[in-house]
Amino acid sequence: MSEQRPRPPAPQAAVALNLIAAILSVAALYLGREFFIPVALAFSFYALLRPVVRKLEHLRIPTALAAAIVVLGGLGVGGVGGSALSGPVSAWVDKAPASLRTALARLSTIGRPLDRLTDAALGQPLAPAPAPHATPATGSLYAQLLGKATSLLGGLVEVILLLYLMLAAGNLFLRKMVKVLPASGDKRTATDVLDNTESIVAHYLLLNAIINLAQAITVGFAMWAIGIPDPLIWGLLTFALEFIPYLGGVTMVGLLLLAGFTTFAHVGHALLAPGVYFVITTLQNSVLSPYVYGGRLKLSPLAVLVCVLFWWWVWGIAGVFLAIPIAATLKALGDQIPRLAPLGEFLGE
Secondary structure, rough: OOOOOOOOOOOOHHHHHHHHHHHHHHHHHHHHHHHHHHHHHHHHHHHHHHHHHHHHHHOOOOOHHHHHHHHHHHHHHHHHHHHHHHHEEEEEOOOHHHHHHHHHHHHHHHHHHHHHHHHHOOOOOOOOOOOOOOOOOOOOOHHHHHHHHHHHHHHHHHHHHHHHHHHHOOOOOOOHHHHHOOOHHHHHHHHHHHHHHHHHHHHHOOOOOOOHHHHHHHHHHHHHOOOOOHHHHHHHHHHHHHHOOOOHHHHHHHHHHHHHHOOOOHHHHHHHHHHHHHHHHHHHHHHHHHHHHOOOOOHHHHHHHHHHHHHHHHHHHHHHHHHHHHHHHHHHHHOOOOHHHHHHHOOOO
């Protein structure tokens, strides 16, 4: 009597299993974000800095020492830059609450006639203009940020330690991951995918930093020409926030809108700063970025937006920063692994 082979699951059962697996994966990513976010950030910086460590290895510098040189060098550059900018940033933060109150007061003054006109059109009695009242004292912005400073510093230390250990291990972790695969064809595919993914992520992060630097310089000069105070701060904010797709640009427009109403009394002048920034970032996204990236990062804009929204929901701001590297990694997997071809098709142009 011959043994009966197990029947493959029905199409409906396979779809249900895949759906359940997807839901469980998303739940695990959401609930375990305190673990996954530092690991994902460390992997991203590993892909960016691994070529530098490799060049130091060619100079016969031990891998662990080369990793320490790269990590400490990066921290030194960041420390010098932060120290140089601490004075202007501190002064800008101290002025931020008063500037915000001024901007909101002017916005309410502009909006009050529109509200009264709307009430009159609807046949409602005109409400008297509210008498000015004292604004309650607001604590320093430093005190508001102090609650999150400890967790942020702890997460930063965790990412730095993970990054150093990954760089110091060289290709050991990746070699072990490839070694456990059973078939030689799977090993070759995994090696190609890992090499391609590392190259894509490093390429994206490096070019994105260069593009953001050029945009930051342009925005800083534009704000100086318009007459917005602290153009250096606006350039710095542009460089940092443009690493966050979509949300960074929206945040900059909102901040410049408040700065415009704080600086200028006329509405047209107040709208000039966010309008100029919108033009600059639109030109960057539609002209400069496609030219610089070329055909290396072929991602659909709609797919990128979906990824940004998804990872924002799952991991917050860190997820938005990681959305494009993750999408590029999934695109590389979809291009090289037949079972993931639909995923590569969805993410591609």
